[in-house]
Amino acid sequence: MMSSSLVVPVIDVQSNNFKELWPAIVLAFKTSSFIALDTELSGLGARKALLAESIEDRYKAICHAARTRSILSLGLACYKKLEGKADSTYLVQVYNLTLLCAEEYVIEPQSVQFLVQHGFDFNKQYAQGVPYDKGNDKGGEPQGVNMRTLFVELLRANKPLVLHNGLIDLIFLYQCFYAHLPEKLGTFTADLSQMFPAGIYDTKYATEYELRFTASYLEYTYKKCKLDNSRSIETAQDGPHVFLEFCNYTGRLQSYVDYRPCIDSHSSDGPLNICVQFSAYGWCPSGSRCPMSHDTDLIIRQDEKSKEDKRKKRKRRKKKKAAKEEEEEEEDGPPQDKKAHVEDMDEDGEEKEEQKEDEKVDGKFTAHDEEMPSSETPAAESHSDPDKNESDAPQTHDPTPDATNKSPKASERKVEGGTHRAGFDAFMTGYIFAFASIRNAEGPDSWIPACANKLYLSGKSVPLHIAKSTFSKSSRAHMTKMEQVWRKQFPKADGNA
DSSP: OOOOOEEEEEEEEOTTTHHHHHHHHHHHHHHOSEEEEEEEESOOOOHHHHTOSSHHHHHHHHHHHHHHSOEEEEEEEEEEEOTTSSSEEEEEEEEEEEEEESSOOOOOHHHHHHHHHTTOOHHHHHHHOEEEOOSSOOTTTTSSSSHHHHHHHHHHHOOOEEESSOHHHHHHHHHHHTOOOOSSHHHHHHHHHHHOTTOEEEHHHHIIIIIOOSOOSHHHHHHHHHHHHHHHHHTTOSSOOEEEEEEEOOGGGGGGEEEEEEOOOOOOSSOOOBOHHHHHHSOOTTGGGOSSBOOHHHHHHHHHHHHHHHHHHHHHHHHHHHHHHHHHHHTTOOOTTOOOOHHHHHHHHHHHHHHHHHHHHHHOOOOOGGGSSSOOOOOOOOOOOTTSOGGGOOEEOOOBTTOOOOOTTTTTSOOOSOSOSHHHHHHHHHHHHHHHHHHHOSSTTOOOGGGTTEEOOTTOSSOEEOOOOTTOOOOHHHHHHHHHHHTSOOOOOOSOO
């Protein structure tokens, strides 16, 4: 089978190169087809409040977390669809921004432990994190090279914004880089609809309601999409496929690149001792101490085998039932009041149990990254500037479904533990969106119409719609920011701040 392993170049952005990389990041925003984003957070507070039955109460709990905690790193993946290329070919540029909130904030031990296990460097954060202040603008913040201005550039780019289980990310982004959060959820969603007019897409919602995979946590969804894409190419199936190109960073830029491998497992298909908790939710309370396997590739293969076994079993049962009915018709059938044989009862009972199990799998509640013991979100990525001199100019590789950066340093550089960093998570989120779009799009550049402006809500059967209703008004702080973003006068809002 075709290998879909790849190495993703992620540019690390921090205070000592933020100004240098600024033009490249802004250019990446402007030239992209869509932008995927994720965050790593210092904590989320009480999980029970974050999953409150009332969505308004849930919003208030997340707002409290955003006001008292902070974003530690931001991941940005800019996907640019290339014209004149095979199928859906994207040039992907990924940035991982290490950030440092200038105000006091809460940091939870569980979050620290999780991030350290996955390679987050707190020494680098406090020494080289890009500083920012939360809430409304202060002084000269709307100008200059800083995080709040970068967020304004993101809004000005007016591209579709893609996240995975993105409600928490959006609330934190608003509070940290935009303005004080509105008190009401309706005001917040009204503001978001104007901030991102090209649409907000949640790949967890797309996975649950469009792709309908067995599980929907980020790494599972990404690897399943990549595997299905590779299989489709290998078997020459009709329809578009996703191909990727990465920049070949040279010169000074190469020193900023962290090559993140995504290596597929090719273990035997024998009995698998897979962790049930991790298989369903993408996290396990025992973490690295768990004796069971957390290999996502094995989990996917097991899910596929289980699904195929059930399909074959149902097919055999259906065939057997049809044969039995045909036999009964020939023999005039048994008396109407005759009880079924014990074997038949067992079979019917087994089928019912199997149906229950299928329903459980198809409709199960799957926790996502930020319902884990600590936040698991991507950091920001950077884009190379084609206007730089020739030695620093990025070159692209030939597109392949498993595009690998060919830099000579790729195999030499030490890779930090785990792939769960903001930049790489943003890349995975973007890939899921690209794959889901070619499977569900209705015409060119329509992306996934059924998923536009719908955010996944844990434990709810309906999403949160990002729209301005007739019963909600935009906040004053937002309208002030909109004038700054678009440099034109907006009608003054009567809503609360």
